[in-house]
Amino acid sequence: MTTMPDHPESEDDTTDLSPLLSEPFARAWAAPATGLPGRLGERLGERLQRSLQAEAGMVTVRLRHSRAEDGLRWLYRAPADRPLRPGEPRAACFVDVPAQGFMQFEPSAGPREFLVLDGEVEIDTEALVARDYLLLPGGNAARLVSLGGARVFMREGDATVAAQRTLVRDRxxxxxxxxxxxxxxxxxxxxxxxxxxxxxxxxxxxxxxxxxxxxxxxxxxxxxxxxxxxxxxxxxxxxxxxxxxxxxxxxxxxxxxxxxxxxxxxx
Incomplete structure (x- = not known):
């Protein structure tokens, strides 16, 4: 599998406020703010606590914090020690296909979905551009080829889900x-x-x-x-x-x- 070197995003990390909802700030935010009038500080603390509890059950991945591993930027990989939840992906990632290069994937157990985010790429003989979508049923290998380079979102689904080959062109x-x-x-x-x-x-x-x-x-x-x-x-x-x-x-x-x-x- 041809790989692409890791190029960290140039986006300014100072716009990301999510660290303020993690430790050690979480305990401070969740505590009532004694200097605020009435119940305002307490209500703000309750709101932040509810927000933390809701976010704790979810998986959030920031593009600016992701790093490439052999041309893949992993967004999610389901634990192998339990059954998948309804609709849970087996895996989801960005595939960075290098210019004049390719990426090769072995047959998957479940259906694979591809959404082109940037550039032009050929997948399983289909020439695709941004926002084009291709689904390959389980059991199919996948080869991604690009002349100018491309970024593709790839999702692998549950092997128990039957799916037919599907192509949706943005245009x-x-x-x-x-x-x-x-x-x-x-x-x-x-x-x-x-x-x-x-x-x-x-x-x-x-x-x-x-x-x-x-x-x-x-x-x-x-x-x-x-x-x-x-x-x-x-x-x-x-x-x-x-x-x-x-x-x-x-x-x-x-x-x-x-x-x-x-x-x-x-x-």
Missing amino acids: DAGWPEFAPGIRRRVLWSAGGQAALLYHADAGASVPVHRHGHDEECLMVQGELFLDDVLLQQGDYQLAPAGTGHCITETDTGVVIYAHGDADLQFT
Whole structure:
């Protein structure tokens, strides 16, 4: 497998406020702020504690903090010592295909999904560009070839999920209306779960909802608040089945790849 050297992102890390929600700051934030009037300090502490508890069950990976390993930037790998949750991926990663190079993957047990994020790449004889999507059923090897270099999101699913080869080209797919200010493209669906692209206008939001399947959210473009977590371009979050989101809104407008419930479970 041809590899690509590790090039850390040049993005300014000072915009990442997530360390303020981790130790040793978490205990300080969670304690009532005695200097604030009335119950304001206590209420802020309660809000932060709820935020920490909700975030603890989720996996959030920042693009700026990821590092390449043999051309792969791992976002998630499921533990091998337990069954997968409904909709949980076996693995998810970015594949950085070098210019005039290739990446070769052995046959997978479950279906593999590919979403091109940048550049042009050929996968299993299909020439793909940004936002093109390809699903290969389980049992297929995959060879990614690029002349100018490309970044591809790759997801390996549960071996028990039957899937047929599926190709969705960005130029042909369109953006069907889903909700006010939100358009949704269904890339693939089966058994109550789906792979989707969402296009949301600035100011759009989604009501409170819960997840019957694991929900993956990959920021293709723009910024999104998932509760108190701000996701930016290239960031990834996995919310396990049984969890939920109270706040899902964008100030900038976004394009999001999501894998989860085919129909959102509003509460």
